[in-house]
Amino acid sequence: MTNMMQAWVVSEPGPVSGSPLVLVERPVPVPGPGEVLVRVRACGVCRTDLHLAEGDLAPRHESVVPGHEVVGEVVGSGEGTSRFSSGDRIGIAWLRHTCGACHWCRAGHENLCPDSRYSGWDTDGGYAEFALVPEAFAYRIPISFSDEHAAPLLCAGIIGYRSLLRAQLPPGGRLGIYGFGASAHLTAQLAIAQGAEVHVLTRGDEARELARQLGAASVGGPLEPAPVALDSAIIFAPAGELVPLALESLGPAGTLALAGIHMSDIPALDYQRHLFRERTVTSVTSNTRRDGEEFLILAERLGVRVTTTPVPFEHADQALRELSAGHVRGAAVLTLA
Ligand SMILES: [Zn+2]
Ligand SMILES: [Zn+2]
Numbered sequence: 199m200t201n202m203m204q205a206w207v208v209s210e211p212g213p214v215s216g217s218p219l220v221l222v223e224r225p226v227p228v229p230g231p232g233e234v235l236v237r238v239r240a241c242g243v244c245r246t247d248l249h250l251a252e253g254d255l256a257p258r259h260e261s262v263v264p265g266h267e268v269v270g271e272v273v274g275s276g277e278g279t280s281r282f283s284s285g286d287r288i289g290i291a292w293l294r295h296t297c298g299a300c301h302w303c304r305a306g307h308e309n310l311c312p313d314s315r316y317s318g319w320d321t322d323g324g325y326a327e328f329a330l331v332p333e334a335f336a337y338r339i340p341i342s343f344s345d346e347h348a349a350p351l352l353c354a355g356i357i358g359y360r361s362l363l364r365a366q367l368p369p370g371g372r373l374g375i376y377g378f379g380a381s382a383h384l385t386a387q388l389a390i391a392q393g394a395e396v397h398v399l400t401r402g403d404e405a406r407e408l409a410r411q412l413g414a415a416s417v418g419g420p421l422e423p424a425p426v427a428l429d430s431a432i433i434f435a436p437a438g439e440l441v442p443l444a445l446e447s448l449g450p451a452g453t454l455a456l457a458g459i460h461m462s463d464i465p466a467l468d469y470q471r472h473l474f475r476e477r478t479v480t481s482v483t484s485n486t487r488r489d490g491e492e493f494l495i496l497a498e499r500l501g502v503r504v505t506t507t508p509v510p511f512e513h514a515d516q517a518l519r520e521l522s523a524g525h526v527r528g529a530a531v532l533t534l535a
Contacts, residue, residue, distance in 0.1 A: 201225055201226050202223050202224065202225060202226065203223070203224055203225070203226045203326055203327035203328050204221060204222070204223060204224075204326065204327050204511075205221070205222055205223075205224045205263045205322070205325060205326035205327070206219050206220070206221050206222075206263060206264065206265075206325035206326065206514045206515070207219070207220055207222055207224075207261040207262065207263055208250060208251050208257055208261065208262055208264060209261060211250070211251060211252060211253030211257060212251075212252065212253060213252055214248065214251055214252060214515070214518045214519045214522050215519070217515060218251040218252065218253075219251055219264075219325075219514060219515045219518065221512070221514075221515075222261075224263075224326065226327075226328045227322065227328060227329070227330045228274075228276075229274050229275055229276035229279075229330055230276045230277075230330075231276050231277040231278050232276060232277075232278050232279060232332050232333060232334065233275070233276045233279070233330045233331060233332050233333065234272050234274065234275045234276070234279055234281075234282055234288070234330070234331060234333050234336065235272070235273050235274035235275065235276075235328060235329075235330055236268065236270035236271065236272060236273065236288060236290060236324075236328065236329050236330070236331060236336075237270050237271045237273045237327065237328055238268055238269075238270040238324050238326060238327055238328060238329055238534055239269055239270045239271065239345040239533075239534055240268075240269045240270075240345040240346050240348070240349040240531050240532065240533050240534065241265045241267055241268045241269075241323075241324035241325055241349060241511075241531065241532045241534075242265075242267025242268075242349035242350040242352065242353065242354065242380070242529055242530070242531050242532075243267075243509070243514070243517045243518065243521055243526075243529070243530040243531065243532060244266065244267055244353045244354065244380070245379070245380075245436065245458065245521065246266070246292070246318075246319075246353070246459050246460075247264040247265065247266075247318065247325075247518065248518050248521055248522055249436075249459065249460045250262070250264055250318070250319060251264065251518055252522075254460045255319070255459065255460060257319075258319050258320045259320070262318065262319065262321075262322060262323075263318065263322035263323050263324075263325050263326050263329075264318040264319075264323050264324075264325050265317070265318045265323035265324030265325040265326070265329070265532075266290065266291055266292040266316065266317040266318040266319075266323050266324065266352070266353055267289075267290075267291070267324070267349045267350055267351075267352040267353045267354070267531075268289060268290035268291075268317070268323065268324030268329055268331075268349065268352065269287065269288075269289050269339055269345045269348045269349045269352070270287070270288065270290075270324075270329070270345075271285060271286070271287055271288075272284055272285065272286045272287075272288060273328075275333070279333050280333075281333040281334070281336075282333060282336070286338070287338075287339050287345075288331070288336045288337060288338060288339065289336060289337040289338075289339050289348065289349075289351075289352045290317050290323070290324055290329055290331040290335075290336060290352070291317065291335070291337060291352040291353060291356060291485075291490055292316050292317055292318075292352075292353050292356075292357075292484060292485070293308075293309065293314060293316060293317075293335060293484050293485060293486075293487065293490075294315055294316060294317045294320075294321065294331060294332055294335045295313070295314060295315035295320075295332060295335065296308040296311040296313065296314045297311055297312075297313040297314075300312065300313065306486065306488070307486070308486050308487070309360075309483050309484040309485050309486050309489075310483060314484065316484070317329075317331070324532075325511075325514050325532065327511075327534060335487065337352065337490055337491070337494060338494075339494070340494055340495070340497065340498035342498050343497075343498070343504065345533075346506050346508055346531050346533055347504040347506060348504075349506075349529070349531045350380050350384065350504055350506065350528070350529035350531060351384070351493070351494060351497055351502075351504065352490075353381075354379075354380035354381040354384055354529055355381070355384045355493055355494075355497060355502070355504075356485050356489055356490045356493050356494075357381055357457060357482065357484075357485060358381040358382065358384050358385030358388070358432075358434075358457065359385070359388060359485075359489055359492070359493035359496070360482055360484075360485045360486075360489045361381070361385060361432045361434075361455045361457040361482045362385055362388060362389060362432065362455075363489070364453075364455040364480050364482050365430035365431065365432050365453050365454070365455040366430055366453040366478075367389065367394055367429060367430040368429055368430075369392075369393060370393045370394065370395075371394055371395070371429035371430060372394070372395045372397065372426055372427070372428050372429050372430075373389050373394045373395070373396050373397070373428065373429065373430050373431065373432070374396075374397045374398075374399060374424045374428040374430070374431035374432070374444060374447055374448075375396060375397070375398050375399065375400075375409075375414075375431070375432055375434065376399050376400065376420055376431065376432065376433040376434060376435055376437075376440050376443075376444055377400055377420070377433065377434035377435030377437075377440075378398050378400040378402070378405040378406070378408065378409050378434070379405070379434060379521075379526065379528075379529070380526075380528060380529030380530075381434050381457060382398070382400075382432075382434045383408055383409070383412060383505055383528055383529075384497070384502055384504065385432065385434075386398065386409065386412055386413075386414060387412055387413075387500070387502045387503065388496065388497075388500060388502065390412065390413045390414075391500040391501075391502075392500075395415045395426075396413070396414050396415055397414065397415055397416045397417075397418070397424050397425060397426065397428065398414040398416070398417045398418070399417075399418050399419065399420045399422065399424065400417070400419075400420055400435075401419065401420060401524065402524055404527050405524075405527075408505060408527060408528065412503075420435065420437075420440055420443070421443065423443070423446065423447055424447035427447070427448070427449035427452075428444075428447050428448050428449060428452055429448075429449060429452055429453075430448075430452060430453050430454070430455070431444045431447065431448060431452070431453075431454045431455070432454075432455045432456075432457055433454065433455070433456050433457060433458070433461075434457045434458065435458075436458045436460055436461050436462060437461070437462055438461045438462040438463045438464035438465065439462070439464075439465060441454070441456070441464045441465070441467070441479065442464075442465055442467055442468075442471070442472050445467070445471075445472040445473065445477055445479065446471055446472060448477050450475040450476060450477070451475070451476045451477070451478075452477050452478070453477070453478040453479075453480065454477070454478070454479045454480070455479075455480050455481075455482055456479070456480070456481045456482060457482045458482075504528065504529065505527060505528025505529065506528050506529050506530070506531045507520075507526050507527050507528060507529070507530045507531070508530075508531055508533045509530050509531065509532055509533070510532070510533060511532045511533065511534045511535075514532055517530045517532065
């Protein structure tokens with residue numbers, strides 16, 4: 199192994215029409231105590247990477263390497279590690295540190311830990327040939343998924359799963375999904391496989407076509423009312439103007455979950471139209487490791503099919519532009535030779 203690697207870094211956050219991402223040479227990182235070194239084979243491109251590159255999400259350190267849907271092979275390990283061996287295929291996801299001692303950690307809500315840290319935001323992520331991960335926060339990858347297909351499971355999939363939990367969908371219930379990108383197309387399959395009736399409200403002919411193929415009961419535009427009263431809804435698009443529309447489509451006691459880490463301003467709500475009759479709106483904040491483990495097992499058992507658009511590693515900047523323009527079918531995934 200040479201001791202240098204190629205990595206994409208966020209240089210100056212700004213519109214992806216410019217060049218906020220720059221490809222640089224970096225030393226291969228050295229695993230510290232509790233960490234393993236991963237040779238990256240695939241890294242999913244998440245909307246959060248776009249928010250980071252464009253400055254919607256303030257960078258937590260200079261020239262950070264984005265990427266938190268990493269599938270790779272263990273090639274080194276630091277002091278005190280024992281969970282993985284060289285050659286194991288593992289995944290690096292968004293959550294990479296919690297304190298383990300605070301009220302939230304002890305109550306099973308480590309996603310709300312005030313000391314939580316994240317891959318590709320607090321520390322360098324997977325838009326690189328090598329990446330580090332604390333072994334306690336890595337995942338084993340189910341064998342039925344290829345590297346490319348497994349990558350989007352690690353954020354799009356896990357966050358979608360948590361969004362579905364937060365949306366409190368009753369068994370056999372009616373679920374509305376607003377926006378139909380990487381996370382939504384996985385979440386829809388989980389819901390449908392478990393007997394839900396899924397209504398997709400999204401822009402884009404390709405996204406709509408994919409929704410139909412995956413078994414959506416109806417597919418319409420995001421500004422149209424849902425065709426039935428929904429028990430639950432999830433907004434995946436970072437568009438605050440959808441919140442009142444989705445709330446209005448909920449039946450009594452319905453729940454709306456907002457899946458994104460960033461959302462544009464939400465218009466003023468009208469109490470009678472949008473909230474009365476015990477409707478609930480909740481955000482979704484990261485995930486616990488338990489969510490991740492549960493989801494990966496479920497994804498394999500239910501035969502979730504991952505739709506990906508592979509992008510050579512060298513074109514990560516272009517992948518963000520395509521995502522920004524809404525041109526990605528399913529999930530974009532950087533692939534490394
Ligand atoms: Zn904590
Ligand atoms: Zn993500």
